[in-house]
Amino acid sequence: MMRQSPNILKQNKLKQWTRITILLLLCLVILFVPFPIPDAPPTDRHIRIEASMFQFTPSEIKINKGDHVTVDLVSTDVVHGFSLDGYNFELKADPGQTSSGSFIANRTGVFRFRCSVACGNLHPFMIGKLQIGPNLLLFRGIILGFLAIIVALLSIKTKK
Numbered sequence: 040m041m042r043q044s045p046n047i048l049k050q051n052k053l054k055q056w057t058r059i060t061i062l063l064l065l066c067l068v069i070l071f072v073p074f075p076i077p078d079a080p081p082t083d084r085h086i087r088i089e090a091s092m093f094q095f096t097p098s099e100i101k102i103n104k105g106d107h108v109t110v111d112l113v114s115t116d117v118v119h120g121f122s123l124d125g126y127n128f129e130l131k132a133d134p135g136q137t138s139s140g141s142f143i144a145n146r147t148g149v150f151r152f153r154c155s156v157a158c159g160n161l162h163p164f165m166i167g168k169l170q171i172g173p174n175l176l177l178f179r180g181i182i183l184g185f186l187a188i189i190v191a192l193l194s195i196k197t198k199k
C-alpha cells in the first residue's frame with residue numbers, strides 16, 4: 040500500500056470534518072425547521088369514549104388544531120374519570136352513566152389522557168393518547184431515517 044503524505048492526510052481529514060458538519064447541519068434543519076403544513080379547518084367533534092376496567096375505547100384519538108371537542112365519557116362498570124394532560128379538562132362518569140364536557144384543542148402535540156378515579160389495581164395503566172394536529176415528530180423521524188440510509192450508501196461507495 041502506498042503511503043500518503045501528511046499533507047494529503049490533512050486534506051482528507053478536513054474533507055471528512057466538512058462532511059460531518061454539513062450532515063449535522065442537515066439533521067438540525069430536518070429536526071427544527073417548521074413544515075409548511077396548512078392547518079385543517081377546525082370542526083366540531085363529538086367523541087364518545089367508553090371507560091371500563093381498565094381501558095378507554097377508543098384509546099387513540101386524532102383531531103385537528105382548533106377543533107371544538109365534546110367528549111362523552113361513558114362508564115360501563117365502575118366510576119371512572121377522564122383527565123387530559125396539558126389541558127385543564129376533567130370528567131367523571133358514574134357506573135352506567137354518561138358525563139360530557141367540551142374544550143377547544145388550541146395546543147398541538149400528543150397528549151395523554153388517563154383515568155382520574157382509582158378504579159382498581161390496574162388503574163395506573165388506564166391511559167390513552169390524543170393527537171392534536173399532524174404528527175411532525177413522525178415526519179421528521181422518517182426524513183432522518185432516509186438521510187441515514189443515504190449517508191450509509193454513500194460511505195460504502197467512497198470506501199470502495
Ligand SMILES: [Cu+2]
Pocket residue numbers: 119120154155156157158159162163165
Ligand atoms: Cu381508574
